[in-house]
Amino acid sequence: MKKLIVGLAGNPNVGKTTVFNQLTGMRQHVGNWPGKTVERAEGHFTHGNYEYDVVDLPGNYALSAHSMEEIVSRDFIVDDDSDVIVNVVDAANLERNLYLTVQMMELGANLVLALNMNDFAKKKDHIIDIDLMSELLGFSVVEINAKNKDGFDVLLSAVEKAASKPKNTSAKLSYGDELKEHLGDLQELIERDNKLLDVPSIWTAIKLLEKDSIVIQKVQQSSISSQIMAETDKVAGHLHTIYKEGAEEVVANARYAFIDGLMAEAVKRPAVEKETITDKIDKIVTNRILAPFIFIILMWAMFQLTFTVGAPFQDMIDQAFGMLSEWVATFLGDGLLSSFVCDGIIGGVGGVLTFLPIIILMFLFLSILEDCGYLARAAFTLDKIMHKIVGLHGKAFIPMILGFGCGVPAIMATRTMENEGDRMLAMMLVPFMSCTARLPIYAIFVAAFFADNGGNVLLAIYLLGIVVALIVAAILKRTMFKGLSTPFVMELPTYKVPSLKGVLLHTWEKVKGFLRKAGTIILACSIVLWILQNIFPYGGSDPQMSLLGMIGTAIAPIFAPLGFGTWQAAVAIIAGLAAKEVVVATFGTLAGMEEDDEEGITNLIHDTFTPLSAFSFMAFTLLYTPCFAAIGAIKQETNSYKWALTMCAITLVTAFIVSFLIYNIGLLAGFG
Ligand SMILES: Nc1nc2c(ncn2[C@@H]2O[C@H](COP(=O)(O)OP(=O)(O)OP(=O)(O)O)[C@@H](O)[C@H]2O)c(=O)[nH]1
Numbered sequence: 270m271k272k273l274i275v276g277l278a279g280n281p282n283v284g285k286t287t288v289f290n291q292l293t294g295m296r297q298h299v300g301n302w303p304g305k306t307v308e309r310a311e312g313h314f315t316h317g318n319y320e321y322d323v324v325d326l327p328g329n330y331a332l333s334a335h336s337m338e339e340i341v342s343r344d345f346i347v348d349d350d351s352d353v354i355v356n357v358v359d360a361a362n363l364e365r366n367l368y369l370t371v372q373m374m375e376l377g378a379n380l381v382l383a384l385n386m387n388d389f390a391k392k393k394d395h396i397i398d399i400d401l402m403s404e405l406l407g408f409s410v411v412e413i414n415a416k417n418k419d420g421f422d423v424l425l426s427a428v429e430k431a432a433s434k435p436k437n438t439s440a441k442l443s444y445g446d447e448l449k450e451h452l453g454d455l456q457e458l459i460e461r462d463n464k465l466l467d468v469p470s471i472w473t474a475i476k477l478l479e480k481d482s483i484v485i486q487k488v489q490q491s492s493i494s495s496q497i498m499a500e501t502d503k504v505a506g507h508l509h510t511i512y513k514e515g516a517e518e519v520v521a522n523a524r525y526a527f528i529d530g531l532m533a534e535a536v537k538r539p540a541v542e543k544e545t546i547t548d549k550i551d552k553i554v555t556n557r558i559l560a561p562f563i564f565i566i567l568m569w570a571m572f573q574l575t576f577t578v579g580a581p582f583q584d585m586i587d588q589a590f591g592m593l594s595e596w597v598a599t600f601l602g603d604g605l606l607s608s609f610v611c612d613g614i615i616g617g618v619g620g621v622l623t624f625l626p627i628i629i630l631m632f633l634f635l636s637i638l639e640d641c642g643y644l645a646r647a648a649f650t651l652d653k654i655m656h657k658i659v660g661l662h663g664k665a666f667i668p669m670i671l672g673f674g675c676g677v678p679a680i681m682a683t684r685t686m687e688n689e690g691d692r693m694l695a696m697m698l699v700p701f702m703s704c705t706a707r708l709p710i711y712a713i714f715v716a717a718f719f720a721d722n723g724g725n726v727l728l729a730i731y732l733l734g735i736v737v738a739l740i741v742a743a744i745l746k747r748t749m750f751k752g753l754s755t756p757f758v759m760e761l762p763t764y765k766v767p768s769l770k771g772v773l774l775h776t777w778e779k780v781k782g783f784l785r786k787a788g789t790i791i792l793a794c795s796i797v798l799w800i801l802q803n804i805f806p807y808g809g810s811d812p813q814m815s816l817l818g819m820i821g822t823a824i825a826p827i828f829a830p831l832g833f834g835t836w837q838a839a840v841a842i843i844a845g846l847a848a849k850e851v852v853v854a855t856f857g858t859l860a861g862m863e864e865d866d867e868e869g870i871t872n873l874i875h876d877t878f879t880p881l882s883a884f885s886f887m888a889f890t891l892l893y894t895p896c897f898a899a900i901g902a903i904k905q906e907t908n909s910y911k912w913a914l915t916m917c918a919i920t921l922v923t924a925f926i927v928s929f930l931i932y933n934i935g936l937l938a939g940f941g
């Protein structure tokens with residue numbers, strides 16, 4: 270067996286991860302918006318005589334030193350000893366995709382070009398002459414379909430051929446006589462230092478002209494660095510006098526000229542591009558006036574469906590746990606052990622698991638929205654409305670909408686943002702987006718007070734999260750994160766019919782996370798809560814005199830101005846710091862301890878809240894410090910506790926202010 274290390278590189282959203290998953294049988298995140306893969310993933314498989322190591326790289330448009338994913342991809346090509354790079358490209362947008370290909374050619378990467386999305390290319394009547402293109406580029410070009418593995422055999426044999434006969438793909442690049450001559454002078458100088466020759470000299474020469482900080486640093490180590498830098502300045506100056514443009518633009522134009530030539534020779538396209546289905550749908554969905562309404566209607570429909578479809582299943586699970594609890598009680602009798610199992614574990618963990626159906630549905634809808642391509646449109650819509658008012662970078666909206674699912678991947682998704690300040694700001698806002706872990710909290714409050722218009726109350730809560738995030742953004746942008754954000758074009762992916770398998774897998778991955786939490790952190794918290802609830806330092810059996818009750822009573826006054834100064838609410842909020850579902854588990858165990866058992870969580874909520882204080886409590890749990898996992902993700906991504914703690918402070922203060930306003934304005938308006 271021979272070992273082969275193969276990297277999958279290409280623009281965002283062209284199907285790299287789909288190829289990767291098909292090859293390795295793994296389940297990395299696939300969706301229909303640019304920027305899903307943010308960290309390289311590795312997998313293995315065997316084919317013929319070869320043992321493959323495949324690396325799925327984050328998508329990027331360039332190989333400059335501007336953003337983290339670009340550096341990850343470029344380091345992989347330059348430093349790792351990969352045998353072959355498979356450049357996956359979107360055949361329906363070949364011109365744009367080839368810009369990265371050309372840059373990889375400058376690096377001399379041992380390339381194989383995999384044309385994917387041919388179904389879309391055919392719909393647009395683009396006819397690609399693969400053989401001619403391969404000849405012009407000087408390496409193999411293969412047509413594939415990542416979704417059904419068409420062409421994978423041809424692809425793998427092309428990879429194996431390329432591995433046995435590595436090529437310097439920079440050979441076929443031609444950048445015009447003028448530029449070639451000047452680059453030549455610079456290359457000659459670079460080639461005098463062997464230490465600079467781990468990459469083709471044309472790459473180093475071009476990157477010096479582009480003022481690439483990492484390459485400049487490397488060249489500065491050279492013994493002839495002053496000569497090289499002087500020559501670079503000379504060439505740049507010369508190019509400027511001829512073209513009246515900076516060296517960077519001259520190089521970019523030369524790349525496009527090469528691509529134009531290639532396209533003209535090898536691709537036949539209709540003189541006027543056909544209007545695609547995506548164009549037709551987008552005339553409505555991204556229409557300036559209609560877009561915000563469509564966004565709100567979709568969200569509203571999502572909550573309505575989640576609740577109406579989920580409710581019967583939820584009841585079934587609830588009853589099943591009730592029966593389980595009774596059945597266990599017949600064995601264990603009336604003692605402490607029975608209380609531990611029934612109230613502590615079944616009440617706590619079971620209370621949370623009841624919400625499994627609505628959580629599954631919510632993730633199902635989010636996966637469909639993500640996979641069909643609407644997620645990027647939602648971000649586009651919010652960007653259009655918000656960029657000017659709030660000064661928030663448009664790319665921040667994708668992580669924010671992902672935050673409706675779970676904050677942890679949402680925080681990681683901020684990596685595609687180039688400007689550090691913008692990225693930090695986006696991370697501070699993600700926790701305000703209502704993640705699915707909070708859904709069970711709203712569900713029990715809706716059941717207790719707002720059963721008749723649950724969907725509307727939920728929509729209000731989610732919109733509250735968005736509005737508060739935007740207000741906080743506007744404030745932070747004018748204080749902590751001053752400065753202009755880099756403008757950018759939001760890319761709108763082609764609408765795709767979501768694949769059933771993809772959506773189900775996606776949903777299952779998320780649901781698995783929820784179940785894991787139920788078996789670990791929620792279980793642990795339920796046990797701790799039950800113990801604290803059964804210790805009575807001063808004797809008696811009044812729940813409020815238990816250790817838990819006393820802790821809650823001590824803290825409760827803090828929340829009195831917000832309308833829920835009861836010891837139960839205080840305990841739930843503190844416990845919810847671990848994970849938001851624990852708020853529900855807390856009410857579950859507390860309800861188990863009440864005198865008349867059957868009444869359950871809903872009655873406990875009904876007795877300890879009013880509709881107004883319930884809404885204020887929902888808003889507080891929406892906005893206050895997210896779970897440990899989200900705090901940990903921010904620490905991880907920023908490499909410092911500073912930002913994690915800043916986020917905790919921002920969310921706590923915001924939650925207090927907003928809940929205070931809701932409760933007190935509500936009182937004045939007579940809702941008390
Ligand atoms: N119609 C069609 N859709 C495809 C094809 N290949 C992939 N897709 C879909 O294209 C979308 C993007 O695929 P991914 O594999 O996530 O793309 P990626 O290149 O890994 O994207 P990033 O990680 O964001 O850079 C998904 O919705 C896929 O289901 C194809 O050949 N035809």
Ligand SMILES: [Mg+2]
Nearest residue numbers: 285286305306
């Ligand atoms: Mg990917």
